[in-house]
Amino acid sequence: MSNxxxxxxxxxxxxxxxxxxxxxxxxxxxTVVVSTSLDNTxxxxxxxxxEYKNHLVMRSFQMGKSLQLVEQKGPSFNAFHxxxxxxxxxxxxxxxxxxxxxxxxxxxxxxxxxxxxxFSNLSLKLHEGEIVVKGQEISGNIETHSADVRLFGNSHKAxxxxxxxxxxxxxxxxxxxxxxxxxxxxxxxxxxxxx
Numbered sequence: 001m002s003n004x005x006x007x008x009x010x011x012x013x014x015x016x017x018x019x020x021x022x023x024x025x026x027x028x029x030x031t032v033v034v035s036t037s038l039d040n041t042x043x044x045x046x047x048x049x050x051e052y053k054n055h056l057v058m059r060s061f062q063m064g065k066s067l068q069l070v071e072q073k074g075p076s077f078n079a080f081h082x083x084x085x086x087x088x089x090x091x092x093x094x095x096x097x098x099x100x101x102x103x104x105x106x107x108x109x110x111x112x113x114x115x116x117x118x119f120s121n122l123s124l125k126l127h128e129g130e131i132v133v134k135g136q137e138i139s140g141n142i143e144t145h146s147a148d149v150r151l152f153g154n155s156h157k158a159x160x161x162x163x164x165x166x167x168x169x170x171x172x173x174x175x176x177x178x179x180x181x182x183x184x185x186x187x188x189x190x191x192x193x194x195x
Contacts, residue, residue, distance in 0.1 A: 009046070030092065031112050034104060034117075103122075138179050148186045
């Protein structure tokens with residue numbers, strides 16, 4: 001007999017008028033999709049799965065005009081104490097919709113981040129995984145340790161630097177850019193989407 005683990009899903013909405021920044025801290029997320037929309041709301045769909053699905057919570061609070069979303073272990077968390085506890089799954093998937101030209105700060109450990117739309121200020125930090133950015137008007141910073149970054153578009157003013165990874169695409173000189181991408185080991189690609 002084996003244990004089957006389902007999913008927990010939570011949906012949250014906020015009126016965007018009181019905010020200009022959404023900051024996310026996601027240590028357990030494995031997939032994150034952030035998209036802009038013409039709607040004037042912030043919508044979050046948060047899903048957890050695996051053996052620890054009931055022990056992950058998304059905490060939200062307001063600091064000035066900033067909406068802070070922090071993923072953490074729940075207050076009733078009690079680790080499994082068996083020989084296989086190191087192999088138990090912490091997994092969450094997050095989908096977030098923001099109004100166009102919002103500011104976004106996102107920090108994660110090992111995930112796939114997909115960022116779609118136009119942002120006035122983007123700050124992404126990812127240790128491992130992959131970042132895919134699709135949009136035409138984006139400014140800010142993207143930092144990774146070993147995560148690869150793929151930037152899609154045809155009019156980006158972006159600078160890229162990777163200490164040990166490869167850089168593909170026509171990146172501009174640093175002094176005239178709106179988006180700065182740095183990595184220690186990750187590869188960085190600019191993929192033009194000409195019509």
